[in-house]
Amino acid sequence: MQMYKFTEDQEMLRKAVREFVEAEIAPHAQEWDEEDRCPVELFPKMGELGITGIFVPEQYGGAGLGYTERAIVLEEISRYSGGLGIAMMTHHMGAYVINTFGTAEQKQKYLPELAAGTKIGGLSVTEPAGGSDFMGQKSTGELKDGKWVLNGRKCFITNSHVASTDVWTVRTGTDDKGRPVLSTFIIEKGTPGHGPGRKENKLGLRGSVTGDIICSDVTLEPSQMLGKEGAGSKIAMGAIGELGRSGMAAICVGILRGCVEESVKFANERIVYGKPISKLQAIQLMIADNRVDYEAANLLLYSAMRLKDAAQPCTTEVSIAKYFASEAAARAAKRTMDLMGGYGVINEYPVGRFLRDALTSIPSGATSVIQQLIIAGDTLRG
Amino acid sequence: MALNIAVCIKPVPDPKNYDKVTIDPVSKTVVRAGIPTIINPVDKNAIEAALRLKEQFGGKVVIISMAPPDAADKLREALAMGADEAYLLSDRAFAGADTWATSYTLAVGLQKTGLDFDIVFCGAESADGATAQVSSQLGEWLRVPHLWNVFAFEALEEKKYHVKTKIENGYMEWEAAAPLVVAVSREINKPRYTSIMGVMKAKNKKLESWGVAELNPKRDKIGLLGSPTQPGDIFTPDLKRKSEKISGDPEEIVKTILEKLRAGGLALEGSNYTCEGGL
Numbered sequence: 132m133q134m135y136k137f138t139e140d141q142e143m144l145r146k147a148v149r150e151f152v153e154a155e156i157a158p159h160a161q162e163w164d165e166e167d168r169c170p171v172e173l174f175p176k177m178g179e180l181g182i183t184g185i186f187v188p189e190q191y192g193g194a195g196l197g198y199t200e201r202a203i204v205l206e207e208i209s210r211y212s213g214g215l216g217i218a219m220m221t222h223h224m225g226a227y228v229i230n231t232f233g234t235a236e237q238k239q240k241y242l243p244e245l246a247a248g249t250k251i252g253g254l255s256v257t258e259p260a261g262g263s264d265f266m267g268q269k270s271t272g273e274l275k276d277g278k279w280v281l282n283g284r285k286c287f288i289t290n291s292h293v294a295s296t297d298v299w300t301v302r303t304g305t306d307d308k309g310r311p312v313l314s315t316f317i318i319e320k321g322t323p324g325h326g327p328g329r330k331e332n333k334l335g336l337r338g339s340v341t342g343d344i345i346c347s348d349v350t351l352e353p354s355q356m357l358g359k360e361g362a363g364s365k366i367a368m369g370a371i372g373e374l375g376r377s378g379m380a381a382i383c384v385g386i387l388r389g390c391v392e393e394s395v396k397f398a399n400e401r402i403v404y405g406k407p408i409s410k411l412q413a414i415q416l417m418i419a420d421n422r423v424d425y426e427a428a429n430l431l432l433y434s435a436m437r438l439k440d441a442a443q444p445c446t447t448e449v450s451i452a453k454y455f456a457s458e459a460a461a462r463a464a465k466r467t468m469d470l471m472g473g474y475g476v477i478n479e480y481p482v483g484r485f486l487r488d489a490l491t492s493i494p495s496g497a498t499s500v501i502q503q504l505i506i507a508g509d510t511l512r513g
Numbered sequence: 514m515a516l517n518i519a520v521c522i523k524p525v526p527d528p529k530n531y532d533k534v535t536i537d538p539v540s541k542t543v544v545r546a547g548i549p550t551i552i553n554p555v556d557k558n559a560i561e562a563a564l565r566l567k568e569q570f571g572g573k574v575v576i577i578s579m580a581p582p583d584a585a586d587k588l589r590e591a592l593a594m595g596a597d598e599a600y601l602l603s604d605r606a607f608a609g610a611d612t613w614a615t616s617y618t619l620a621v622g623l624q625k626t627g628l629d630f631d632i633v634f635c636g637a638e639s640a641d642g643a644t645a646q647v648s649s650q651l652g653e654w655l656r657v658p659h660l661w662n663v664f665a666f667e668a669l670e671e672k673k674y675h676v677k678t679k680i681e682n683g684y685m686e687w688e689a690a691a692p693l694v695v696a697v698s699r700e701i702n703k704p705r706y707t708s709i710m711g712v713m714k715a716k717n718k719k720l721e722s723w724g725v726a727e728l729n730p731k732r733d734k735i736g737l738l739g740s741p742t743q744p745g746d747i748f749t750p751d752l753k754r755k756s757e758k759i760s761g762d763p764e765e766i767v768k769t770i771l772e773k774l775r776a777g778g779l780a781l782e783g784s785n786y787t788c789e790g791g792l
Contacts, residue, residue: 140716143586143593147707154706181709194709204709 132391134426135433137203144200148207151180160212163338164484169218169293170338174248182208182219184246187226191242197440198374202381202432209385210392211481213488214338216385217495218251220378221289221339224370225252228298229317232358232366237317241296253294255285255344256367265368266311270346272301279303279356281316281349284328289495291342292327295320299346300363313363316355324349335487336495371496372446373439376453379496380432383456386485386492387425390463393482394421394470401474408470417470424463428456447509454502460489516572516671516691518563519626519633521619521651522591524550524584525641534641541747542609543641552587555636557594557704558697562666563634564595565702570671573597575626579607579618585720593707593715600626604724609737612642616650617734623655625728630655631672631691637662637698648696659694660687664701 137145155173163170177183185201187193194200201223209216226245229237229252244250258268270283281301285291296319303314318325328343358366395418398409408414431452438445464486468475475482493499526534527549535544552560563574576591576599578584588599602622610618623630633655638645645661652659664684665677672691677684679698689695725735733739759769775781 139586140712143589143707143712143715144709146590147593147709147712151706179708180706185709189710194713196709196713200709 132388132422132425133429135430137199137433141200141203144196145203145207148180148182148204151177151182152207152211156208156215157211160215160338161478161481161484163212163214165337165478167332167337167340169290169340170215171251171293173215174222174251176248177219178246178248183222183248184226184242185223187230187242187246191230191238191246193226193242193246197436198377199433199436199440202377202384202436205378205381206385206388206432209382209488210388211385212338213382213386213485213492214336216339216382217289217336217379217492218293218339220375220382221254222252222294223378224254224374225290225294225296225298227374228254228315228357228366228370229296231369232315232362233317234354236354237357241317245296250295251290251293253288253290253297253344254367254370255288255291255297255299256371257285257287259284259286266313266364268300268302268311268313270299270301272303272314272316274303277353279316279351279353281318281325281346281351283346285344286329287331287341288344289339289341291344292330292340297325297344298357298366299344300367301346303360303363306361312361313367314360315357315363315366316351317357318346318349318351318355322349322351333491335484335489335491337487373449375496376502377432377435377439377449379492380428380435380449380452380456383453383460383489383492384425384428384432386460386489387421387428387456387463389481389485390460390467391418391421391425393480393485394418394467397467397471397474397480401471414470417466420466421463424459428452428459431455447506450502450505453496454499454506457489457492458499460492461486464489516566516570516631517575517628518566518572519575519577519623519628519630520556520559520563520591520596521633521635521647522556522560522576522578522587523553523636523639524578524580524587525553525639527551528640536747536749538748541744550584550587552590553636553639553641555638555640555697555699557636558699558701559634559636559695560591560594560596561702561704562695562697563632564705566632566668567595569668572631573628575600575628575630577619577622577626578602579610579615579622582722585722588720589715590707592718592720593711594705595711596718598719599721601720601722602724602728603722606725606732606736609740610735611740611742612644612646612650613741614735614737614739616647616654617739618728618730619647619651620654621728621730622723625723629692633657633692633694635694635696637696645696648694652694655692655694657692657694658689659696660689661696662698663695664698666695666697666701 181194184193189195229241245252272279272281299316302311304312324347328345330342401408435445435448435452467482530548567574574596576596579602582603635648649659662679667675674689676687676689
């Protein structure tokens with residue numbers, strides 16, 4: 132299964148990650164979902180394997196690989212736990228912005244531990260006013276006596292309560308045309324005035340922690356600024372746009388593979404009228420639709436990642452992949468529940484979790500409507 | 514000083530596909546075509562034991578396997594776990610080998626590497642054939658001591674080891690010195706996961722394939738023709754079940770069941786499975 136062909140190395144990588152996921156993640160995914168607990172204790176183990184530092188350069192202890200490999204890792208994790216998938220996806224974003232925009236000192240200070248999984252990364256952008264009104268954010272950073280003082284509240288932040296390295300965007304001024312100037316800062320866990328607030332009780336992707344983070348007169352040295360003053364927009368959108376959305380697409384491809392595999396397993400094992408229901412054509416149609424949704428999402432995701440790895444523009448392609456994969460995952464999970472009849476709503480089976488995870492993936496990294504607007508805009512421009 | 518350590522591995526059908534494994538009624542061999550293979554699970558324990566020994570004393574871990582050409586990815590996987598180089602012994606002339614011919618071929622392969630091996634690790638048995646003979650035969654070909662079913666292995670010195678082997682009703686303790694062959698069981702350790710960094714490093718490690726031309730083995734000791742073992746019969750058992758409904762009052766039903774069990778060959782006489790008298 133899988134029409135998209137990986138290289139030999141990518142296949143080996145996938146096999147290695149799958150072996151780990153099947154042994155260390157699959158048996159606990161349901162428990163993390165029920166307890167809504169992020170298994171932070173697993174991060175150092177995933178660090179040893181190279182998962183946490185998948186595209187952190189080797190000189191900082193990472194695997195130094197590309198976006199395709201990162202998508203493979205997220206797909207494999209999310210085959211069993213979409214919750215851990217989004218926690219890892221966000222950790223990658225936290226490491227990505229430091230690696231891409233950080234100074235040599237910042238990289239040396241933060242990347243080795245993020246790569247090792249001994250520290251967990253976070254990225255705090257969204258505010259109560261809305262994630263898509265990016266430039267309208269209210270959090271502020273003021274320069275007082277040579278130090279930056281940050282105030283504000285971020286919400287719907289993945290890894291809010293577990294991240295040890297938090298990256299914040301705040302408004303640090305206004306330009307000549309009256310537009311907000313956004314800048315980015317690295318905040319270490321335990322910095323006075325910085326800390327988590329409300330923890331959300333999510334429908335799905337449980338096993339990752341989502342909540343508020345508050346900055347109340349958080350005082351930072353100028354060396355904690357990531358990139359130049361005013362680079363906040365570029366940094367945050369760079370991370371969320373292609374990296375965050377492709378990560379969400381990879382998570383949904385993992386959920387889709389789960390739907391295919393679980394529907395096949397159930398259809399072969401469930402005996403009705405003396406034969407497995409897989410012999411029934413009505414069931415076969417559902418299996419076929421699950422497969423098509425999986426293959427299409429998979430092709431869209433990995434084709435977009437091939438562009439990203441080749442440093443080609445791929446914002447629209449990533450939006451197409453994210454839009455299709457998240458909607459397809461939701462309908463495949465619902466379809467798989469239909470296929471399973473009464474068993475589909477029993478939580479002993481993972482398919483109900485797949486549906487909740489897929490639905491929760493739709494607004495993560497911007498809703499389907501936002502993806503449609505991006506796709507339409509690009510298409511209309513020609 | 515540094516150790517030269519070899520590990521013999523075998524690709525076996527992936528247990529996830531056991532339901533697809535069949536036996537050719539004519540050749541009496543397992544039909545593996547089209548069935549994905551994995552490294553024999555206990556061979557991974559052997560690799561782990563080798564890697565730990567290398568980490569303790571330094572040296573080199575060499576992987577060797579007699580298998581079809583498509584087994585190269587299993588050797589690459591062993592390299593990704595941390596082994597240093599690998600040799601695939603692959604030739605149509607090796608096909609159909611029994612354990613004697615297999616162990617001979619492996620011994621020739623080890624010799625061909627030109628390394629003086631201090632220790633050769635194997636899995637105690639394969640998940641498919643499960644003969645558990647190759648490691649001991651290999652020790653004999655190499656003229657070195659061999660220990661089988663090793664569940665504990667501790668290096669006292671670089672070339673002196675404290676070893677425990679499982680036996681039917683307990684275990685035996687040994688003090689063993691290199692060179693030797695050690696066949697490990699699953700209990701000895703937990704094999705490490707392959708890391709992504711290991712996968713990337715593996716592609717630059719040495720992996721060679723040797724056939725008859727390179728190894729120049731004695732032709733009467735390889736493959737089917739060099740195999741003295743002739744299986745009497747090997748077949749896929751018929752696992753069909755039949756059901757029968759027995760009616761009557763409970764006592765009659767019990768009587769009928771017992772009669773049928775006796776008729777089926779179950780020896781019930783001499784056993785006293787009564788609950789009379791209570792606990």
